[in-house]
Amino acid sequence: MRTIRAGEGDQRQLLLSRWTRGFLGSMPVTASSFRRRIRRLPRCLLRCPDYLREEFMQDQEIAQAVAGLDPEAQRLYRIRHSLAHVLAQAVLSLQPTAKLGFGPPVENGFYYDFDLEEPITAADLPKLQKKMKEILRQKQSFTRTELPADQAIEKTTAMGQPYKVEASSDLRAKGVEVISFYENGPFTDMCEGPHVETTKEIPEDAFLLDSIAGAYWRGSEKNKMLTRIYGLAFARKEELDDYLARRKLAQERDHKKLGRELELFHIEEEIGKGLILWLPKGTVLRDEVEALAKEFEFRYGYERVSTPHITKQELYYRSGHLPYYKESMFPPMEVAEDDSRAMEGDAPGEAAGARPKEVFYLKPMNCPHHHMIYKHRPRSYRELPVRLAEYGTCYRFEQSGELSGLLRVRCLTMNDAHIYLTRAQALEEIRTILQMYREIYAVFDFTRYRFRLSLHDPARTEKYHDDEDLWREAEAVLKEALEREGVEYYVGEDEAAFYGPKIDIQFRNLLGREETVSTIQYDSVAPNRFDLTYVDEHGQEERPVVLHRAPLSTHERILSYLIEHYGGAFPTWLAPIQVRLITVSDELLPYAEELRGILRAEGVRAEVDLSPHSFGKKIRNGAIEKLPILLVIGKKEAEERAVTVRRYQIEQQDTMPFAEFHNLLRDEIRTRRHVRPA
RNA sequence: GCUGGCGUAGCUCAGGGGUAGAGCAGCGGUUUUGUAAACCGCAGGUCGGGGGUUCGAAUCCCUUCGCCAGCUCCA
Numbered sequence: 001m002r003t004i005r006a007g008e009g010d011q012r013q014l015l016l017s018r019w020t021r022g023f024l025g026s027m028p029v030t031a032s033s034f035r036r037r038i039r040r041l042p043r044c045l046l047r048c049p050d051y052l053r054e055e056f057m058q059d060q061e062i063a064q065a066v067a068g069l070d071p072e073a074q075r076l077y078r079i080r081h082s083l084a085h086v087l088a089q090a091v092l093s094l095q096p097t098a099k100l101g102f103g104p105p106v107e108n109g110f111y112y113d114f115d116l117e118e119p120i121t122a123a124d125l126p127k128l129q130k131k132m133k134e135i136l137r138q139k140q141s142f143t144r145t146e147l148p149a150d151q152a153i154e155k156t157t158a159m160g161q162p163y164k165v166e167a168s169s170d171l172r173a174k175g176v177e178v179i180s181f182y183e184n185g186p187f188t189d190m191c192e193g194p195h196v197e198t199t200k201e202i203p204e205d206a207f208l209l210d211s212i213a214g215a216y217w218r219g220s221e222k223n224k225m226l227t228r229i230y231g232l233a234f235a236r237k238e239e240l241d242d243y244l245a246r247r248k249l250a251q252e253r254d255h256k257k258l259g260r261e262l263e264l265f266h267i268e269e270e271i272g273k274g275l276i277l278w279l280p281k282g283t284v285l286r287d288e289v290e291a292l293a294k295e296f297e298f299r300y301g302y303e304r305v306s307t308p309h310i311t312k313q314e315l316y317y318r319s320g321h322l323p324y325y326k327e328s329m330f331p332p333m334e335v336a337e338d339d340s341r342a343m344e345g346d347a348p349g350e351a352a353g354a355r356p357k358e359v360f361y362l363k364p365m366n367c368p369h370h371h372m373i374y375k376h377r378p379r380s381y382r383e384l385p386v387r388l389a390e391y392g393t394c395y396r397f398e399q400s401g402e403l404s405g406l407l408r409v410r411c412l413t414m415n416d417a418h419i420y421l422t423r424a425q426a427l428e429e430i431r432t433i434l435q436m437y438r439e440i441y442a443v444f445d446f447t448r449y450r451f452r453l454s455l456h457d458p459a460r461t462e463k464y465h466d467d468e469d470l471w472r473e474a475e476a477v478l479k480e481a482l483e484r485e486g487v488e489y490y491v492g493e494d495e496a497a498f499y500g501p502k503i504d505i506q507f508r509n510l511l512g513r514e515e516t517v518s519t520i521q522y523d524s525v526a527p528n529r530f531d532l533t534y535v536d537e538h539g540q541e542e543r544p545v546v547l548h549r550a551p552l553s554t555h556e557r558i559l560s561y562l563i564e565h566y567g568g569a570f571p572t573w574l575a576p577i578q579v580r581l582i583t584v585s586d587e588l589l590p591y592a593e594e595l596r597g598i599l600r601a602e603g604v605r606a607e608v609d610l611s612p613h614s615f616g617k618k619i620r621n622g623a624i625e626k627l628p629i630l631l632v633i634g635k636k637e638a639e640e641r642a643v644t645v646r647r648y649q650i651e652q653q654d655t656m657p658f659a660e661f662h663n664l665l666r667d668e669i670r671t672r673r674h675v676r677p678a
Numbered sequence: 679g680c681u682g683g684c685g686u687a688g689c690u691c692a693g694g695g696g697u698a699g700a701g702c703a704g705c706g707g708u709u710u711u712g713u714a715a716a717c718c719g720c721a722g723g724u725c726g727g728g729g730g731u732u733c734g735a736a737u738c739c740c741u742u743c744g745c746c747a748g749c750u751c752c753a
Contacts, residue, residue, distance in 0.1 A: 122683065213748030214681025221750045225681050228748070256746090260689075269726080269744055325753065365753070399679050399751060408752080497753045521753085548753090584712050613715085620714035634712055646713070653713080 072235070074194075079202050080105030080233045082142065082184075082195045083132070084112045086202070087209070087229060089187035090131035091120070100189065101163050101217055101226045107512065108243060109207070109232040113215055115163065116227050125209040128229070133204050140185035142195040152179035156190055163217065164190045206240045207233035250510035255563035256405040262568050262625065264559075264576075265406065274403040274410030276556060281576035284605065285562070286413075286555045288574045290391055292443065292672075293415050293552050300436055302389040302417055307369035309393060313359040318529060319368040322361075324498075330397050330410075333360045366392035367523075367548060370418040371530040379534040384544065385421035385429055391555075392416050406560035407515065415552035420532065420544045423473070426522070429547060430481035430503075433520055437505065437551045443672055444565065446507070449517070451487050453478060454495035454502040464498050470524040475501045478522055499525035510564050517557060521548040569626040569648050571674035572665070579606040579665070580627050581643075582618045584634035591638045595631070595658060604665065623648070628675070629665070649677045 084103035091098050091114055101113030114120075120128075147155060149172035156164035168179055168190060182191045184199065196202060210230045217223035234240045251257070259265045264282035271277065278286060294304070313332060316322040321329065336357040363369070370388045379386065393413045402408045421429055441449070455475055456464040464471070478501055482489050489503070496502060505518040523546040526532065533541045552558050562574070572578050579599060581592040592608045599606035609618045622630040632644040637655065644655040668675065 119682080211747065212682060215749045216680080219750075221680075225749075227681075230748080267745090273744070321753080328752075367753090396752090401679060401681095401749085402751065404746085499753070502753095516752085523753095582713085585710050587710080612709095613711095614709090615711050616713065617715055618713090623714055630713090632713065636712090644713090 075196075075201075076233075076235050077105055078194055078196045079235060080110040081191075081193070082199065082202060083207055083231060083233050084110040085142075085182065085184060085187060085189055085191070085195070086132050086135050086199065087112050087128070087231060088114075088189060089135055089185065090128050091116075091229070092187065093131060094124075094128070095120075099163055100161055101215075102167075103189070105233075106230075108234075109210065109230065111228050111230045113217070113226040113228045115217075115224065120212065120227060120229070122212055125212070125229070129209045132207075132209075135185065136199045136202050136204050138185060139198050139200045140187075141198040142182050142184045144180055144182055144193060144195075146178045146180045149177055149179055152181070152190065155181070159188065161190075203236060205237040206235060207231055208240060208244075250564075253510055253564045253567040254405075255407075255560040258563050258568040259406070262576075264563065272410070273400060274398060274408070276406065276409055276411065282559070284576040285559055285570070285574060289552055289555065289558060289562070290415075292440070293389075293391070296436055296440060296551075297387075297389045297417065300387070300432065301385075302387040305370065305373055305388045305390050307363075307366060307373075307390060307392060309363055309395070310360045311363055311369070313361055315368050315372070316361055319371075320499075320525070320529060321364060321368070325364060328396050328398070329364050330362045330395050334358070335360060362395035363392075364394050364396050366390055366394065366414060366416045367418055367526065367546075368530075370416075371526055371532060371546070374418075374420050375530060375532055379420070379544075381422065381534050381536045381542075384534060385419050385425055387417060387419045389417035390414075406556040406563075409554075409556045412554040412556050414554045415550045415558070417549055419547040419549065420534075421547070422534070422536075422542070423545050426477050426545050426547070427481055427484075430478060430520060430522075431485050433547070433549050433551075434481060434485045434487060434503075437518060437520075440551050444562065445674065446565070448508040449505050451482065451489035452492045452495065452504045452506050452516075453482060453489050454492040454497075454504050456496040456501060457494040460494065463494075464496060465500075465525050467524065471501070474522040474524055478503055478520070497521055497523075499523045507561055509561065515557070517553045517561065518551045519549065523548060567626075570628065571672065572628040573669045573672040575605070575628045577605055577607060577625070577627050578669070579604060579629045579631055580622050581606065581608045581631045581633060582615070582622065583608070584615050584632070588633050588635065588638050592631075592633050595633075595643070598662070599665075602666070604669070619646075622646075631661070647675060650675075651677075 081104070084105065087110070088100055088103055091112070092100075095116055095118055097117050099115035101115065103112030104110065149168065152168045153165060153172065156168050171179055179190060180192060182189055182193055182195055184195075208231060210232050213228050213230065214225045215228040216225050232240060232243060234243065259282065262281060263279050264285065265279055266277045267273070267275070268277055297304075310333070313322060316325075316329075334357045369392075370390070373388055374386060391413055393411065395411050398408055398410055403410070419429060419433075453475075456471055458464075458468065458471075482503065492504070495504065500522040502522070503520040504516045506514045507517040508514045526546045527543045532544055532546070534544050536542045562570070566574075570576075581596055583589055583592050589608065589610070596606045596608050609622070611618065611621075613621070619630065619632075626648055628648050630646040632646055632653070634644075637643055641658055642655055643658050643661050644653055645661055646653045667673070
């Protein structure tokens with residue numbers, strides 16, 4: 001039985017493992033489990049950048065597996081890949097001097113990168129698309145030719161395609177002997193393939209040039225930025241339409257849009273980018289999520305702490321954030337007692353005298369503070385694990401282009417905790433953390449996530465600490481915890497933190513983008529840097545291990561997911577307004593207000609609609625605001641001390657005694673039950 | 679940070695050289711209503727900011743800020 005293992009050292013294997021482990025899952029992977037999972041491979045292939053795919057396809061076993069993919073997936077792959085060539089052909093016909101980068105198939109379609117003399121804008125896309133359709137109608141056939149690497153380099157040079165020259169030279173440098181070309185009509189491209197036989201196979205109405213964006217050549221910031229044209233492509237028109245409809249639906253649920261419409265949060269230019277103003281309703285969401293976290297953490301033996309937002313630079317030299325992490329931190333504040341009130345514009349030093357200034361930073365993380373709490377007195381092995389939890393607010397100077405709604409911000413509040421324990425306790429504790437994570441996810445019915453074991457790359461000494469023994473131990477513990485808990489996971493090579501490996505939980509949002517939401521990190525560095533100790537049963541001082549964990553991420557990030565996950569229609573326990581009472585006429589208001597009083601006395605977020613609108617309008621407003629429960633009160637209900645319960649998007653309405661409703665509601669909120677349309 | 683696109687009323691959007699518009703929301707009246715929009719009226723904008731071209735700029739040019747998408751980054 002052949003076993004494919006990650007991290008076999010050579011570069012190719014590393015690349016391979018990086019892009020395939022997600023689909024191969026737990027390692028080592030046996031041939032049988034490999035075959036079982038191979039069905040999921042196409043997506044991986046499609047998401048894999050072109051230059052890595054070449055590496056990827058050279059693995060015999062994988063290449064064969066791909067060849068054995070279901071014919072439909074293969075066909076789609078060929079269509080998308082061929083459309084990329086057709087796009088390049090169309091671009092060249094408009095701009096013969098365009099230089100070609102890579103043009104691979106990707107999830108939902110394809111792209112091609114161009115170095116253009118004349119910029120192309122979105123307005124040019126219809127023209128290009130028309131040209132592509134003309135090309136398709138020409139029924140051009142694709143023919144493959146193979147050349148020895150040397151000749152391939154000559155050929156690409158003769159073609160006047162410098163990027164292809166670079167790519168072919170690199171392939172030769174890696175020992176590739178034969179390089180293939182595909183020719184269709186007047187167009188030739190260096191390409192691994194495979195392609196359709198002729199453009200006839202490509203349906204004219206199932207693709208669409210979608211967007212234009214910049215992309216660095218070979219994905220490196222140091223290289224020139226090329227123009228990338230994205231296209232959507234499917235095997236049938238209905239699939240394209242279906243995808244477009246799904247995307248439109250996803251856009252309707254965009255947390256930025258819902259955040260504005262439902263008055264959850266606001267970003268004010270005058271306050272600063274990436275700095276969120278949480279409106280009253282959004283603050284309820286934060287508070288409820290926080291209450292959930294505190295409940296779990298109490299149950300799992302955490303103690304809460306609280307730490308300041310600014311701290312002297314000395315702490316960050318000790319932690320190693322300075323100078324290493326400096327570019328992600330807000331610039332320092334220099335303060336001297338004498339000039340702390342000095343106005344901007346005063347001559348520097350004038351008021352300060354000779355007194356040395358203190359330098360403060362906004363904290364980018366909570367860990368250093370928690371470490372100081374741990375070490376404020378000697379610790380005994382008897383009290384380990386010590387679990388310190390804080391919803392800590394941190395400030396990070398993220399690159400401006402990275403900021404996006406709630407997903408990437410500059411002020412964030414983390415569901416943070418640090419666990420201090422002996423090395424022997426680590427495995428059990430990590431298993432317990434994993435259990436807690438899964439319990440928490442179950443509350444929200446999360447399904448679009450996967451676990452990633454994020455390991456270090458021993459070759460990148462500049463990125464990681466250099467104690468290989470510690471790496472081995474830490475990576476083994478995380479891996480074993482995952483396996484003992486029966487968690488499906490994949491391996492992310494070169495995804496560790498500098499201080500240790502991690503288990504990251506990758507969530508996929510509605511538009512398919514994946515982000516780390518939760519994390520569990522094994523820190524082998526902090527204990528030394530902070531000189532953390534405990535006294536063991538023999539009276540010896542020992543180093544504890546530190547685990548960082550954040551199941552509920554940051555308020556900002558988890559709420560961006562929750563808003564999209566629920567499409568703004570939150571379950572009752574989470575909803576900013578849980579119950580709105582709507583009266584058929586004003587004379588019933590006193591009854592409604594009495595019920596509201598009863599509910600609010602118990603902490604239920606209930607309100608009476610006192611607006612001057614018509615009854616119908618009040619119902620409509622309640623629906624637009626996506627409130628989970630509207631209580632309709634007419635004469636009939638008032639006489640019987642009843643209510644009519646109307647739930648969001650549930651047609652069936654029930655009239656019941658208020659007391660009965662009250663019991664149901666109490667239970668629904670306590671158990672955090674989500675009542676949804678069937 | 680880079681590339682491209684976009685900034686008009688609280689929101690969604692029209693207007694593309696000749697003094698700024700609609701719907702919704704808001705406010706004031708009238709209406710007292712049984713399940714997704716009652717009626718009438720009022721108010722609301724340095725057209726993101728700054729500079730330029732022009733007799734005249736929301737409109738053309740430059741610059742700056744912000745937003746969006748992608749790329750890069752993400753302890």
